Structure formats: C-alpha cells, structure tokens
Amino acid sequence: MAEPISYLPPVPEDTGARDEVDDLVQALHESGLLRVMAGGARAYPQLLRTLLQSMDANALRSAIELGGALRDLDPDESARVAAGVRQARADAVAAASGRPEGPLALLRRLRDPDTRRGIAATLAALAAIGRSLPRS
C-alpha cells in the first residue's frame, strides 16, 4: 500500500559556466595552446624580464605618436596618396628595368609638370621635417 506523496525536486545547479570552462580547457588542450600557455605561465618571471629589457620606450612612444598622426588623415586623401604611391612604385619599376637614363634625359623629365609637382611636394615635406629637427 503506497499512499501518494509529493516531492519537490531541488533546482538543479546551473553548470553552464563550468561546462564552458571545461570546454575551453579541452579546446586549449587539444590545440596544444594549453601546453604553450602552461609553459608561458611557468616561465612568466623570465619572460617578463626579457620583455621589459627588450622594450624600447622611444619606439613605443613613436608608434603612439605616429598612430595619432594617422588619426588626423583624411581617408579619401590617404586613398589618393596610396594610389599615387602604388603608381610611383609601378613607374619606378618600369624606369629601373631599362637602361639608366643620361643626365640630359633626366633634365628633360623636369619639363613634365607632374614630375615638377612631385619634386616640389617632396622638397616641401623635407623642409617641414627639417624644421622639426634639433638645431644644435
């Protein structure tokens, strides 16, 4: 004789996060990354020392400054400059592939307005850089 009795199942623990961690660890293990990471962790003090010793603060600062300069660029202008650089590369390759031009031929090139515009831009850029260089 079994009289009916009720029962309230406990709320099961949410193992979602743990399952994901298990999955991550498994994936890291299978890919070999876990071994790499473990080695890295064990060698952490040495790696850190090596990293800090090899770091050049000036290079880091320069990269940050250059990054700032890039932010000021107009993408469309950059696109035009980049296209010009690509064309310059192609033309340079073509020019370099033939016989070297003589001095007169080079002078004749100065008649080309695009060439003169390029030299002028280059000289202007060099002047700007020169202004920024230390005087002493």
Next chain:
Amino acid sequence: MTLSPEQDRDRRATWAPLSEDAAAPPDRHVTVRVDGRDLTAVEGRPLIEALVSRDGTPGTFPSVCYHPALGAIQTCDTCAVEIDGEVVRACATPATDGLEVGLGGASADAREQAGQRLVRKHTLYCTVCDHNDGACTLKKGVEATGLTHETIGFEPKPYEVDDSHPFYRYDPDQCILCGRCVEACQDVQVTETLSIDWGSDDPRVLWDGGVPAGESSCVSCGHCVSVCPCNALMEKSMLGKHGLMTDWPGDVRKLAIDLVKDVEPTTGYLPLYALSDAEAKARMSVNDVTKTVCTYCGVGCSFDVVTSDRDILKIQPSYDGPANSISTCVKGKFGWDHINASDRLTKPLVRDGQRFRETTWDEALDVIAERLGAIKGEHGADALGVIGSSKATNEESYLTMKLARQVIGTHNVDNCSRYCQAPATQGLWRTVGYGGDSGSISDMERASLVIMVGTNTAASHPVIASRLRRAQKLHGQQHVVADLRRHEMAQRAEIFLKPAPGTDLVWMSAMTRYILDEGLADDDFLKQRVNGLDDYRESLAAYTIEYAAERTGIDADTLRSTARTIAAAESVCALWAMGVTQHSMGSDTSTAISNLLLVTGNYGRPGTGAYPLRGHNNVQGCSDFGTINTFYTGYQPVSDEAVADKFAAAWHIDRLPLEGGLDNHGMVDAIQEGSLRGLVVIGEEISLVDANVNYVQEALTKLDFLVVSELFFSRTCEFADVVLPAAASLEKDGTFTSTERRIQRLNKAMDPIGEARADWRILQGIAERMGTEWGYTHPSDIMGEIADLTPMFAGVSYERLEGYRSLQWPVAEDGTDSPLLYEESFHFDDGKARLYPLEFREPVNQTTDEYPLHVNNGRTLEHFHEGNMTLRSEGLSRIEPDTYVEMTQRTASEQGGLRTGDWVKLISPSGEMSARILLSDEVADGEVYVPMQAGEINRLTSNDTDPDSHTPAYKETSARVERTDGPIERRGGWRRGADRARHGARDREDVPTGSPLPPHHHRYGHPTPQLGVRVDLKWEREDYVPPTETEPKGAKA
C-alpha cells in the same frame, strides 16, 4: 530578362509531394552546356540546382530566393544566366538536354546588380549576426554574385522590429523581400498568414495584412523562420547566443557595425567575407548541430537541433527530412523548454516513510532488484508487470519487453497504444494484415480524395495537415471530414459530415453498401484481391441510407453524394485517429474504414490506403518492438512455440510461456484484484492518461512496489517506491518509428541532465541487478540483436539509418524497405484482403437527463497530451494557457446562461473536474470539448472499453455542468512545487480569470490567402526594372 507575369511558374502544374515520395519518377539526367563546358542536370528540374553544385563547390553560383521545397519564387534575380541571347532566371528555367547556358556576358553584370539590390535592403554585419553559421544563404548568395563594393548602399525601412511573437522576431531592416517566408506560409504550411505588400511605398512582410505577428493567425509552425535566408526572421532562442560576439550590447554592436561599414568603401567586401567566414568557423566549433527526431506526435519529423552546451538555440528542419522536409509544427520547432526545465529529476529517489529522499543509483537499483525479486519469489512472475513508453526508443521498447519476459518471466507488458491505437491495428489486422499505415505521407499527398474521420489533424498531426492543405490548394485534392467538431480541417473540407457521437460505423457501412448496390465498387479489385464479399455484403443489409441518416443525423442525400464522390475518386486515402479508436466500437469502426477502402479498390496504389495516425512519436514502434502482451518484436506471437524457442535460445533461458500476458487495462484490474503486486513503469503517466483515473490511482495505492522512470516528478511518481531520473530524447541515441512505419535515428545532442540516464541504461541496470548481464554498450548493439530475431526488421541497421536516411518496415535483409504496402499482395497466407462483417452496437454512456452533455476530448495544437512537456514552455503556455470547456452559445444558454470565462464543474458518473467556459461554434449543440492538457479529463471517463482491443471508450462520456461554488479545484495547487517549471494559467495564478484563450490566439486571426508570394505584383512596380538595367534611385522593392 523576360518579366511577364505569365513566366511566374505555375505552382499547380509543378506540384509534387514534399515528403519522401517512392512513387516519384526516377531522376533522368541530361547534359547542359555552361560556357562551353558540360554539366549534368536533372531533366525538368530548375537549372539553378545544377549550377549551384557545379564543380562540387557550393557558393560559386548565387541562389538566394530559390529553395527546392518552395520552387522558383523569382524574387531575388541573382541567378541570371544567358540563354538564346536573353538574360533569364536559372531558377525558372527547366534543365533540358543540350541547353546552352552562358554566365560570362550580360548575366554577370545582372547578377552583381541583383546582389547590390539585396544589400540595399540588408546590412551585412555577418560577424556579429546570429545567422552567420557559415552557410548563410544570403551572404553566400551575395558573395557569389561577385559583389565586392556597394554601389547603391543600404537604405533602412521605416518600420520597427516586430517583437510581438513569443518565438521569433521580424526585423524589416534586414528583410530582403525574397518572399520565401510568404511562400512557405501560403503554399507549404497553408495557414496563409504572411504576405508582402507589394503596393506599398516601402514593402515589408505582413501578418494578417498588417497586425503584429503575435496577434495574428500565425500558428507558429516556424516554416517562415526556417526558410528565411538571412536574419530578418529569427528564433528568439538564437538572439545573442549563436555567435561569439553576438551578445554584445546594442550600442557596442552598433559602433562595431558602423566602424566596419565606414571601412568597407576602402576594403570592399572581400576581407569582410573572409572575416565572417573565419568567425563562422570559430562559432560552429563551439556550437553543435545534431540530427534528431521529434518527441511529440507520430508524424516523424526529423531535424537538426543546434545547441551550445545545454542551450537549445534552434531547431532547423532539413529538406532531406523524409517525413517533414522543411516543415515543423509549433511544438517541434519551439517546444523544447522541458529539456532544461528547472524541475527535471536529476537523481534517483526512494520512498522513505512519508517522504522521498534522493539516493544513489546503486541503492535505487538494489531496492528495485530486491523488491521485484521478493514479489516474484513469493507470488510468481505474473504478479509483476512492466509498462513501456511510447516516448521511448525502439531499442528501449525491446529492452522493456526483454526485462519482463527474459528477466522477470512474464508477458505482462504493454504500452499506451492500448489507450489509443490498438483498435486501428485490430481493424487492419482483420482486413489487410499489417497493423500500420499502408503507405507514406507522400501517398496522402498524392491522393485525389482524403477521408478524415475522428482526427483533428491540424492540431494533432500538424505537418500532415499542412501537406493535405497544400495538396488541396495546389493539386485539387478533395477532403471529406467527419467529426463532431467543425475544426480547421473541417472548415476547409469540400464535404463535412457531423455524425452523432459514436456512429461512424453506421454512415461508413451505409455508404459502402450504397457503393456496392449502385455498382460503384471496384469489381475487378474485389474479384482479384479480396475475400469475403458475399458474407460482408449480407452483413450490410441493415445499413440502408435511410437508417444511417436517422441514426447519425447526416442528411440522406449528403450520404449518397458523398459515397458517389468517394467511389468516383481516382485514389483515396482514409485517415483516422482517436475520434474513431477511443470508442467502445473502436476496432469495428476502424475495420469499417478498411472495408470501405477495399470495396472501392483503394489499397496498394500510390495515393491510396488506410492511415491510422499514430499519436506519439513512437507509439507505432513501441508495439512493433515487442512492448505488447501478446507479441514479441515484429508481431511474432508469444503463442507460437517456434518463436518462443527462438527467443528463449537467444536469451539463454529454458523456456518462455506461450500464453499472453495482461495488457495495461488488465494490469490495473489485476492490481485492484490483488493478483498483480509490483509494477515497473517506464515514462508513462498512467495515473492521468488511463481512463477513469479515480480507479487507476486507487489501484496504484494498492501496489506492493512501484518503480517509475520519468523526466519529471509526475502524478504517477507520487505512488512510486522508487523514482528514476530518465534522459530526454535529446539526451540519448536510438530510433523511433513514425506513423508511416518509418524508422529513423535520433542522436544524442547533449549529456543527460544531472545523474539522469537513458531508459535503455536504466533497464539494463535493473536486469543486471536481477542477475542478467546484457552487456550493451550502445543502442546499435540492441538493434543488431533485434534484426537477428525479427524478420520484419531483418535489414534494419544503424549504418542504413545514418543521417537523414530512414527505413519503412518491413525491411528485407538486403535493406529493401516498404514505403507502400500491398502493391502485390495483402499480408495473409493467400495474399488476399478480407472484408470483415460488422454489427453496430450503441455507444456506452450516452447522454441522459442527469448527464445531458456529450463530452469530447483531445489535443490542441500547442499542447501534447496531459501537458507534462508542453506546459513547461512559456511560449506555448502563453498561446494556450489552460484547458477549457468549449460549448456553443445555445448550449451555454440552456445550461443557465454560461459565458466565456465562467468557472464550471463537469460532473460525470466517474468523477468531476473544473475548467473555464469557452464559447465557440466549432462544437455542436449539446456537446462540449475539453482539451487534455490540464490532465483532468480522465476524472470523467469510465472503465468501459472496446471489447476487441481493451481500449477505453474515452470519447463516450456524458456529464452535466454546474457553476463552481466555493474554492475552485484545479491542477496546480499542492503540486506547484513539483511542477515548478510549468507555465500554465493554473500553475501560475491562484484563480485564472477571463477567457481561457487569450485574444491573441491564432484562432481569432484573419488570414490573407493568396497563391504564393505574388512576384507578379513586384514586377508591376514602377521602381522595378530588370537587373540588366540600373534601377531608379530610391527603388524599394
């Protein structure tokens, strides 16, 4: 590109069954020439199918709106090709031998232009999109158009996201207006809710012509979401969960999208395609895609379940699904919350005085072995019984009977087909030989005429209903529906018959006699393939049309004209369900259906046959695989000595008894009588679903020992001594057999919750503790043993069931299966069918002055059976929160002026139950309908059964109605703790008030029927020009 509306494909002309179709002509391969190279194609199939798979490299030719299940919608224009100097759509071009196709001329620019028009309507932010699974149709399609830079640019639509539906959301800004969803809703599902307002300035998808999706006639079948080629329609369960970065907050996500979009003019789409491909690969390595088979009804829908650990992200049906292809119903597509419900049983329980306590599997199995052993020792093996589950796998059904027969030594083993389908099986055994559907779903599709008797197919077998509606809409199929209720299929039927309750045998026999008398029978078929015509004809003497009209209430002329229509139809299928079988004449009425089919020659040809629609996912397989008191696997009789010897030898025991055991009903009687003392119940809620639960529950208190294996602490568990936590369908491997005798594999998508175990492991554990080592390591081992012992399953193996492959029994040793039975002979020794004489008996429990209402009961679309699974879905419960007592306004007036929402008690001679009133014209005067999901209907039903099958006469119940006074008795209440995860109104509210159906229920919606997506209206728009031209600025379509 030719754009005339006439070129829209003729849906009616191209109609073909969507389910696997053995009668389809074999593919004939032809060669087309594409840019001078030969390409193999299937003759008559759309050319696009060959182009997208050429070189074996998917994605090299665009295909966006085209879907093989939907046909050529022709809305996206991305599949432009050159034929005879013209640019045409490959999807609308049938492949023919020698067809010359060009891809490199004007069509290339047209494809790219079509791609531009798609990204004008849709932002490609694939990397943070939940649809980016590596196979996104839109993304692959746009990529294949050759689009590398946007030329038109995205233009948002002036509409908000529609978030009103419980299961999916629609984002107009991501919608490319391909119309796949519309096509699926209009011409596959045929609920006809969705359309595109091509006449609008800014077209979008509309529900019921322009109401929120969640307030429309949408039945949540999910077709639209499943076929959406992008993320415009998406399952809410996917949002923020599918991708690695899709759960970012909205503002962060927008920043990321804007940044990428700003960069895109420089980078173009190529790096973005690559980036999203890489992300898709990464996300799919942490998501799983597993093919499974639905756990609800017997249609046998198979689909992929996409999971992330235990999270069920979505159900994605496949075109390859043999039963369902792209189709699902609301339960199969969205009703899976029960898997992770917070009240799943996770540990074994043992009764300890007046409480249950959690225990170890070791202790639980020890207690079971000891107690079962003690009862067997003291009272004999037949003092024990095992009840199997029609939800369990075939392999588990086999082990259920093996536990009973080999380990315990009794044939007292049965399953819930006793409650539902045994009469149909009996009717078919009598007349044609096999107790199963005589054909396939594709035969139901092919039929010229379908008779539906006592089946609410749209609610209980929704995908089959959609196939029938589609055949009716596109192929001229006629429907004859006989039912007490004017439900959806009745409303759509060409002929609706409303017989008096329990009189189906009368009108069917009268029609059969009329067909014979009028010379409308298939005489050749009868002469060549059927025995017993003379005796049968003699038995029909009483069934005149006039008598039938008087007894059934169906007009005599209607009976005659219907009989003529059936006789004249080229091919007829008959479908029936519980409205036939759950009567005291269930077996005889099932037989009468088969008799009618025999007289009209409707067996053994495509588009013909008898289809008792099985109600559970594996109610067919449960009996097929031996969980039945009189048969071993494949209906090998226990009384056959040779069969018994075969099983005894295989199981290494001396002998097996030759007398059958007790069925479910007999076991309950035996408990009451004191001869059955111990019971093992595998996942069967017998204390709610057996008839007259007052009697059943009383019996359960008398058992010496009861073991129940369950997902939840069910009502039956309350009576148990040991409760075992069982794995759900997504947590195990195995096979199910659907209504069309189709055996399909389900694969484990996740580990069982907590310490739950698959039933095959549980049964093996019990056997082991009782001294019998089975040693199975996987269900495939069990299937191997079954195949060896069972001629009907001789060729069944897991290898032959890999992926979406399936087998329909009987299966020969070489793997040849049987989609259509009786093509050559019937399953009797002489190969001939048998007409079976019948005599009508009056139904039991007819209405009286004291009990003046006939009580009908059954399922609704959203809920399955007593609701143990579906009420744990918040979305399903939101659509249909409660049961109800549905009656007409007139009946309500006669019962004291009842109104929708009034709480009443229904009182029958067996007991009473409480529910709210729902007024409707779907029922007839004097009859009420009570959905089963509250699990209370069987307080009213009786112990009366069909004498031939012992199936309870659930549908023969009468009651009176009274307004409730004082506290309202409702399920929930003291069970709320145990049923913590249920969302029904009774589970969540003290006393639910108002209408039991919310106003947003789909039955109150207003569909907008049309043929397909109406691309002709798109082509008529002023802003539409062929993709060979540049579209006008500001074009929207």
